[in-house]
Amino acid sequence: MLRDQIEKIRLLFRKDRKPYLRLYKILGFLPRNIQVYEEALLHKSSNIRSEQGRPLNNERLEFLGDAILDAIIGDIVYRNFAGKREGFLTNTRSKIVQRETLNKLAVNIGLDKLIVYSTRSSSHNNYMYGNAFEAFIGAIYLDQGYDRCKEFLEKKIIGVHIDLERLSRKEMNFKSKLIEWSQKNRVQVSFELIEQFLDCESNPMFQTEILLEGQSAGTGVGYSKKESQQQAAQMALKKIRNDQGFTEELLSRKSHCETVSVEECTEELAADLLLADEPQGTLPLPENPETIVPAPEPVERPSHAAEDEPDL
16 A cells, blocks of 8 residues: 555656556546556557567457456356356356457547557457457556455456346347247247348447248347357347247247148148048049149959959
């Protein structure tokens, strides 16, 4: 604590104090080695190189931060959910460290405004903010150590931007949840890629529609097929839960289809029974009803050939 106060006093006399103050607003403490934080905010598209010609970006720090983040979040989740099974703890940690959550955290703390990147090649990168957040965690670890890094996550992130109890109950893999619901209720579900196009910067985008029993249940758009499917599945689940009329119509349609299917099976069974009662002189019906050929007229044969005639 005393060292932090001394660093604050020294900062008042520095000409380059502006970047320190920006980071202090996010961290809650002054960085000792500001260069490592600057590197954490360099996206590879920035094409910045060192004096030796080595590319400078945050990928190595992202690798380190990913490991540190997993360890600290695992520790926090373990201590907050006493008695919970390993599967629950793993799922809860995954919901926190997944890219969608990290992207939002980076924006919430203002990290997105500090990232250096090329707008032409990287503005569509949905994971850029989340990757920078991981690199930022790696920078804190190198600059301040594990304990200060954990303190930052507990006080500045978990306690402010994440509700652990609520997040632990939140359904994140919408596609899997929709498939699970459809199997439980015996509802046919399909994911249809209805359009592929380019955004204003010529980046490919995908639009997916979800059909439940042939009925549109939701659409989603993303920079990958997987992302568009997740968006569409989220919309479909929301519609199932909130639109009772839609759900009743869907299940009614499913019941009607099952009734028609039962009637078709009954008709086929009746046809088989009639076939079993047909005289032996008629030909068996083919498997495809569209190719049914009328049975030929019985032909009378000489009586002396009856003994040599094979059994039909």
